Amino acid sequence: MNTENEAEFDYSISENIECRIQDDLEVYEGHLPEDYLITWDAYLFSLEKWDVIDRSDYTQLVSLLPPISGSDPVERIANAVHG
Numbered sequence: 001m002n003t004e005n006e007a008e009f010d011y012s013i014s015e016n017i018e019c020r021i022q023d024d025l026e027v028y029e030g031h032l033p034e035d036y037l038i039t040w041d042a043y044l045f046s047l048e049k050w051d052v053i054d055r056s057d058y059t060q061l062v063s064l065l066p067p068i069s070g071s072d073p074v075e076r077i078a079n080a081v082h083g
Helices: 013-027 034-049 055-062 073-082
Strands: none
Touching: 013 034, 013 055, 034 055, 034 073
8 A cells, every 4th residue: 555655755765865966966056065065975974874775875876976175074973983
Protein backbone atom coordinates (compact mmCIF):
# COMPACT_ATOMS: atom_id res chain seq x y z
CA MET A 1 0.00 0.00 0.00
CA ASN A 2 1.43 3.33 -1.07
CA THR A 3 0.93 6.20 1.35
CA GLU A 4 0.92 9.80 0.26
CA ASN A 5 4.45 10.34 1.68
CA GLU A 6 5.89 7.28 -0.08
CA ALA A 7 4.72 8.63 -3.43
CA GLU A 8 6.99 11.66 -2.97
CA PHE A 9 10.10 9.45 -2.94
CA ASP A 10 10.18 7.88 -6.38
CA TYR A 11 13.98 8.19 -6.49
CA SER A 12 16.87 7.54 -4.12
CA ILE A 13 18.02 9.78 -1.31
CA SER A 14 21.22 10.49 -3.25
CA GLU A 15 19.25 11.51 -6.34
CA ASN A 16 17.06 13.75 -4.19
CA ILE A 17 20.09 15.43 -2.62
CA GLU A 18 21.75 15.82 -6.02
CA CYS A 19 18.64 17.64 -7.30
CA ARG A 20 18.70 19.95 -4.27
CA ILE A 21 22.38 20.74 -4.72
CA GLN A 22 21.82 21.38 -8.45
CA ASP A 23 18.91 23.69 -7.59
CA ASP A 24 21.11 25.70 -5.20
CA LEU A 25 23.89 25.86 -7.78
CA GLU A 26 21.43 27.12 -10.38
CA VAL A 27 19.99 29.78 -8.08
CA TYR A 28 23.47 31.04 -7.20
CA GLU A 29 24.83 30.61 -10.75
CA GLY A 30 27.40 28.06 -9.61
CA HIS A 31 28.80 30.24 -6.83
CA LEU A 32 27.27 29.04 -3.57
CA PRO A 33 27.77 31.27 -0.56
CA GLU A 34 30.45 29.94 1.82
CA ASP A 35 27.91 29.15 4.55
CA TYR A 36 25.90 27.05 2.05
CA LEU A 37 29.04 25.15 1.05
CA ILE A 38 29.93 24.40 4.66
CA THR A 39 26.35 23.39 5.45
CA TRP A 40 26.10 21.05 2.44
CA ASP A 41 29.51 19.57 3.21
CA ALA A 42 28.59 18.92 6.86
CA TYR A 43 25.19 17.52 5.91
CA LEU A 44 26.69 15.10 3.40
CA PHE A 45 29.41 14.06 5.85
CA SER A 46 26.73 13.31 8.47
CA LEU A 47 24.61 11.29 6.06
CA GLU A 48 27.61 9.17 5.13
CA LYS A 49 28.63 8.65 8.77
CA TRP A 50 25.07 7.57 9.68
CA ASP A 51 25.01 5.17 6.69
CA VAL A 52 22.13 7.01 5.05
CA ILE A 53 24.23 7.26 1.89
CA ASP A 54 27.24 5.13 0.99
CA ARG A 55 30.79 6.37 0.49
CA SER A 56 30.57 6.43 -3.31
CA ASP A 57 27.38 8.54 -3.18
CA TYR A 58 29.06 10.87 -0.67
CA THR A 59 32.10 11.27 -2.92
CA GLN A 60 29.93 11.92 -5.97
CA LEU A 61 27.72 14.47 -4.18
CA VAL A 62 30.63 16.36 -2.62
CA SER A 63 32.22 16.59 -6.06
CA LEU A 64 29.23 18.71 -7.16
CA LEU A 65 30.14 21.41 -4.65
CA PRO A 66 32.61 24.17 -5.46
CA PRO A 67 35.67 24.12 -3.18
CA ILE A 68 35.51 25.84 0.18
CA SER A 69 37.99 28.69 0.41
CA GLY A 70 40.37 28.59 3.32
CA SER A 71 40.26 25.98 6.02
CA ASP A 72 37.28 23.60 5.73
CA PRO A 73 35.73 23.09 9.18
CA VAL A 74 34.07 19.85 8.08
CA GLU A 75 37.41 18.45 6.94
CA ARG A 76 38.94 19.34 10.31
CA ILE A 77 36.12 17.51 12.11
CA ALA A 78 36.39 14.51 9.75
CA ASN A 79 40.12 14.28 10.39
CA ALA A 80 39.52 14.39 14.14
CA VAL A 81 36.88 11.64 13.87
CA HIS A 82 39.12 9.42 11.72
CA GLY A 83 42.19 10.21 13.82
